[in-house]
Amino acid sequence: MSGLDRKALWVVKELGLPAIVTPCVACRSTRHHPTGKVRENASGKLLDVWLLIGCARCGRTAKIPVHERVHVQALDRERLVMFEDNDPAIVRLLAMDTALAAKSAYRLDWSGTWELETDSPFYRPEEDRPGLEVIVRFELPAPVRVEKLLMAGFGLSRAAVRGMVASGRIRLPLAVDAKAREDFTFSVVASG
Numbered sequence: 051m052s053g054l055d056r057k058a059l060w061v062v063k064e065l066g067l068p069a070i071v072t073p074c075v076a077c078r079s080t081r082h083h084p085t086g087k088v089r090e091n092a093s094g095k096l097l098d099v100w101l102l103i104g105c106a107r108c109g110r111t112a113k114i115p116v117h118e119r120v121h122v123q124a125l126d127r128e129r130l131v132m133f134e135d136n137d138p139a140i141v142r143l144l145a146m147d148t149a150l151a152a153k154s155a156y157r158l159d160w161s162g163t164w165e166l167e168t169d170s171p172f173y174r175p176e177e178d179r180p181g182l183e184v185i186v187r188f189e190l191p192a193p194v195r196v197e198k199l200l201m202a203g204f205g206l207s208r209a210a211v212r213g214m215v216a217s218g219r220i221r222l223p224l225a226v227d228a229k230a231r232e233d234f235t236f237s238v239v240a241s242g
């Protein structure tokens with residue numbers, strides 16, 4: 051089998067952190083960004099940890115609870131140090147944490163947080179070409195509709211992408227209208 055003579059790597063590159071969408075109590079804006087700081091408050095052996103966010107319009111700071119009255123020993127030592135140091139890596143992780151967003155009832159807006167980088171030479175799947183295997187790698191867990199990735203990666207219209215998926219020319223491990231946020235591989239089978 052394997053008409054897959056070529057491999058390509060597409061990278062969903064990180065451009066920035068998602069906006070945290072929650073009403074500001076001081077103005078009508080809903081967009082927030084992390085301030086880069088994590089706040090902790092210890093009482094005895096119990097610890098509260100918050101991610102600090104700032105309103106994109108008025109700058110008012112708000113707190114998102116990360117841990118509430120958790121026993122210090124229940125937390126990973128490394129994670130504690132990262133909280134204390136306002137480590138950019140932990141701020142990034144918290145800002146992209148969809149479970150935290152769900153728990154605290156806010157939404158993440160991923161628009162403008164990524165761009166697709168494809169390797170060259172550009173592959174034109176609509177022409178007669180040998181097969182191709184494409185590895186899609188995510189630098190950040192931004193939810194991206196598969197169809198949108200294919201349109202951007204191949205420079206094709208939505209109709210052309212749908213047609214190639216329907217005809218079996220493009221073989222996907224997930225539905226074309228699904229949102230991917232993790233690495234996956236798909237193939238374009240040889241034509242003719």
Ligand SMILES: [Zn+2]
Pocket residue numbers: 074075076077078079105106107108109110
């Ligand atoms: Zn505000």
